Structures are given as structure tokens and as C-alpha cells.
Amino acid sequence: MPTVSINRELLFQALGREYTDEEFDELCFEFGLELDEITSEKEIIVREQGSDKADGASDVVLYKIDVPANRYDLLCLEGLVRGLQVFKERCEAPRYRKVTPASGEHLKLVITTETAKVRPHAVAAVLRNITFTKERLDSFIDLQEKLHQNICRKRSLVAIGIHDLDTICGPFTYTALPPAEIKFQPLNQTKEYTAAELMQLYKTDGHLRHYLYILENEPLYPVIYDSNGVVLSMPPIINGNHTKTSLKTRNIFIECTATDLTKAKIVLDILVTMFSEYCQESFTVEAAEVMYPNEKTYIYPELTYRKEILTADYINKKVGIRETPESLAKLLTRMYLKSQVVGDGSEIEVEIPPNRADIIHPCDIVEDAAIAYGYNNIQMTIPKTYTIANQFSLSKLTELLRQDLAAAGFTEALTFALCSKEDIADRLGKDISATKAVHIANPKTAEFQVARTTLLPGLLKTIAANRKMPLPLKLFEISDIVLKDPNTDVGARNHRHVCAIYYNKNPGFEVIHGLLDRVMQLLDVKPGRDHGYYIQAAEDVSFFPGRCAEVFAKGQSIGRLGVLHPDVITKFELTMPCSALEITVEPFL
Secondary structure, three states: OOEEEEEHHHHHHHHOOOOOHHHHHHHHHHOOOEEEEEEEHHHHHHHHHOHHHHOOOOOOEEEEEEOOOOOHHHOOHHHHHHHHHHHOOOOOOOOOEEEOOOOOOOEEEEEOHHHHHOOOEEEEEEEOOEOOOHHHHHHHHHHHHHHHHOOOOOOOOEEEEEEEHHHOOOOEEEEEEOHHHOEEOEOOOOOOEEHHHHHHHHHHOOOHHHHHHHOOOOOOEEEEEOOOOOEEEEOOOEEEHHHOOOOOOOOEEEEEEEOOHHHHHHHHHHHHHHHHHHEOOOOEEEEEEEEOOOOOEEEEOOOOOEEEEEEHHHHHHHHOOOOOHHHHHHHHHHOOOOEEEEOOOOEEEEEEOOOOOOOOOHHHHHHHHHHHHOHHHOOOOOOOOOOOOOOOHHHHHHHHHHHHHHHOOOEEOOOOOEEOHHHHOHHHOOOHHHOOOOEOOOOOOOOOOEEOOOOHHHHHHHHHHOOOOOOOEEEEEEEEEEEEOOOOOOOEEEEEEEEEEEEOOOOOHHHHHHHHHHHHHHOOOOEOOOOOEEEEEOOOOOEEEEEEEEEEEOOEEEEEEEEEOHHHHHHOOOOOOEEEEEEEOHHHO
16 A cells, blocks of 8 residues: 655635644545655654754654545645545536647647557647646656556556746657667766666666666667657656756646556556646646557547446445435545436436546445545444354364364464465476466566466475474475366466475475375375375475375375475475475365
């Protein structure tokens, strides 16, 4: 959940009245937000860096407010104030309009074919005759950064560029060139650099180095020029210093380059709806024309208003209240969703403005109705359906096995569900393509690249971290693994596995085999090929040749046991032999 830091004095000034801290906390709760902390810049520095570093820091009170992750319109002072004012019925929600330039000709951004393999999409708009103060400009830049960290997924999906339009001349060209051919003076630098030099320069930059991976392996880097060859930006890394905005800026050109066009449209709509308030003609945005390589043209921003129709009965049932359609329409209007009763008087037409990209489904509208009504005002009722709770059968079996495996002398471990590709493939002597692993699209670290397909690596890493403990080390884990499954709606399925490891000076295969027999005894499965369980010699690259067996039960293969291969043991930084067992428990439900 994003946290927005708001200057209390500026907030109260914009709201038109002052609140006590308790009153504002209550207002946030009513609006579906949470006042997380009341602090100051000085307090933050003292807490994080010590009092020595806090000299000269501001004592201005800051409200840190937790905002729902999909409420992009509340990530800045302007959006928060507007939302609260509409909620308290002190003003109506403004109507956002896109307008054509006085000349009748839209500013044009031309996309070339070279961008297709890097960042193929772009949208643009212009804010004309805008008036900035220091606080407004800081808020604009802060919103840009908040969006980058949130919906833009750290600039990997969308990168925003804001430029002083009076310093450049359209039409603009969005293309991609070899790094050596791109040369310009980047933002806040004093000389020109090539793109390749910039990538080296920013490797030590605490802020920009986190975005370099997006481009560093690409043969072509995206770049935006004006008609005179002036570089506006090299997205998603840095803007040019030539177009730097200041308090004197009166016309702003906004461009968003993207790999996800839908996200780019949302980001542009949020930026212009939040700050068009400061234009000479408030809440108007000058449209721009974007031409794709196939010569198709699109006008942005879209600023689309769409309508949904819900019945009052649907909202009342979902929330658990009994309100008239007129009352519900009023509640929704307070939540920035202008509503009116239509049809036979039982239906409500809800207009969704362009700044409410979080409204995707009727349930989102119902949630806003519940917030406006007040969760504390909803009467608690006893459900009409009489039900008896019961433990999920798989969880019950897991708990029973967990207790008995511990009683058998094994210590339970709990390891991460995510791991590296190396853990489930290279270290086990397998090919990653044969593992049916679910890959994380944007892993934060190399340690969490895929969902685990086996419990074995986690236990081996646990042994490696505790190898100084007295021998033998006997560990087990009962948890889920994840495998790709095209037959499910999400494309993957969880499987409950039990895995056990014995680590000692000798392999201890008989210990692991004995544990398998004990588990089968607990599950009331007798030895035998017909209706019981049995083991059969098998080959597996993770196990020592001739020391691996496949376990069969209920007419199917349920797992393997054996002595691990010396290469596997070495790759997990272990020095002694190790036996392991891993089976699925789901067939025994």
C-alpha cells in the first residue's frame, strides 16, 4: 500500500479548514484511508540517520497517509484534497475536457518502427497556461515518481517525461538508435554524454541505477527528438536538461513511453486530471496526436467517461444494508462517481470519470457505496444459513503427518515458496525447461525467480546454514510446490508434498526408508503392489546411480527416495552424504 507524505499546513489550507489530528484521522477512516503517522522531515532523519544528520531539516508537520494501491488519483495533494472535498459535499466533481489547440492542429508525436522491440507505445498531452508554485511543482514531480513506483512497475511498463514545451518545437519523433549515436546533456548535468556513457555514469547513481537493467542489454535505446534534433528524453532512464521544467514554465508537454499501452493511458489520464486544475482554463487538457509506424493516428489523452448501471437491490445485498436508490446514488456521488436513478426507479446509473481507473467491475462500485455509507454503520446480523465449520481435509492430513514426523525424530523446517532457477535446476542436475516451473515476471532478487517445483532445495539450504550443528541432521517439511497446468484458470496448480532429509557421516538410506514405511503405516497403506505401496529402482540425475527408488501407491507414482548425488551435495555447499525422500500426500485424502 503506497504511503503519501502531505504537508499538514498545505493540506488544511487546500481543504479550507483546520482539523485536530484525531479529527483528520477519523476523516481518513471514513474515506477509506489510514493516517499512518504524524511526523516531520527532521524526525524522519533523526530516526533513520541520527540526530547529527538532522541539522537544518524542516520541522513542518507531515501526515503520512496509506492509500489503496489502485487509487492512483489519491497519490498527490491535489487528488486527495479534491476527493475529500467531494466526499464532504463541499464541491462537485469537476468535468475534465480535452480541447483542440487554437491553431486547430494537434501537436504530433511520430513513432518509428525501430521502437517495436524496445518500448513500442507512446501517449502524449499538453497542459497549457499552467501556473506553478514551488509546492505545486514539487507535488507534480512527486506524483510522477509515485506512479513510476506503482502502476509503472519501476518504469518497466511505463516511463513518464515532462518537458517545458516553450523550449522545443514539434513535431516530435520517438525512435530507437544504437547507444553510440545518442548524445545529449541529461537532466542536471553540465555536459553532453552518449547513451553508452550515461549507462556507465548512472551505475553509481543511487536513484537511476535501479532502471538501467531495462535497457542495458538492448542493441537500440529509445529516444525522443524535436523537429530541431533536440533530445527530450531517453526513456525510461533520463530526460534532457534542455526541457527541464521550472517555476517559470507555462506550457508542459507530457509523454509516456510504454510496453503496456493500457497502463500508459491510465498514467497520462491521472497526470493531466490532477494538475489541469492549475491551467488558465481549469480542468482542460490540450490533446496531442500520436502516429504509429503503420500511419494510424490516435488522439490522447482519452479522458473517457463510461457508465455502469446497477440495481439498488444488488448494492444493498452485497453491503448488507437497506437504502433507497436515491440514497445510494447520493452515497456514490460523494465517492467521485456521479450517479442518478434511472429506468423504473430501481436502477442507478453510475458515471466513472477518467481519474478512477480503479473502477473495473460493479463490485468496485459496491465497495465505494459501503465506504460512503460507513462500515461502522452497517448492522451486524446473524447469517440466515446454518453452517458448521470443518477443517479442510488436506490441512487436517498435513497437521496429523506433521506431528508424527516430529515424533519420529525429525525437525520441521519452513522454507520459502520462491527460489532461484539454479536451485531447482542446475544444482539438482536438471534442465530448467523440463521442470514445469512458474517464472516470476519481475523478480526482485535472483533468489526469488521461480516458484519451487520441489521442497528439496529449501531443506538442503537449511542444512547448509546449520551444518555446524551436531550430527545427524534430520529435517522435514510439508508444504506446497507449484507446477504449470494449462487446464487451470490461472495456468498453475499447487501440490502438497512431504520431504525429509537425513544428513550424517553415512548416507542413512535405511533411516529415510524407515520413515517412508512409518508414513505409510500412519496412512493405513500396507505394502503390496495391488492395493498398497511399493518401491521400484529408478534413475534420477539428482540421486546417486543405483541408489534411487520410485515410490508407488494407489496405482500411481507419488515420489522418490534415495541417496543424493555427490555433485548435488557439493553444489549446496555440503560435505557429507545425504539421503532424501519426497512424496505427494494428496492421493491419500
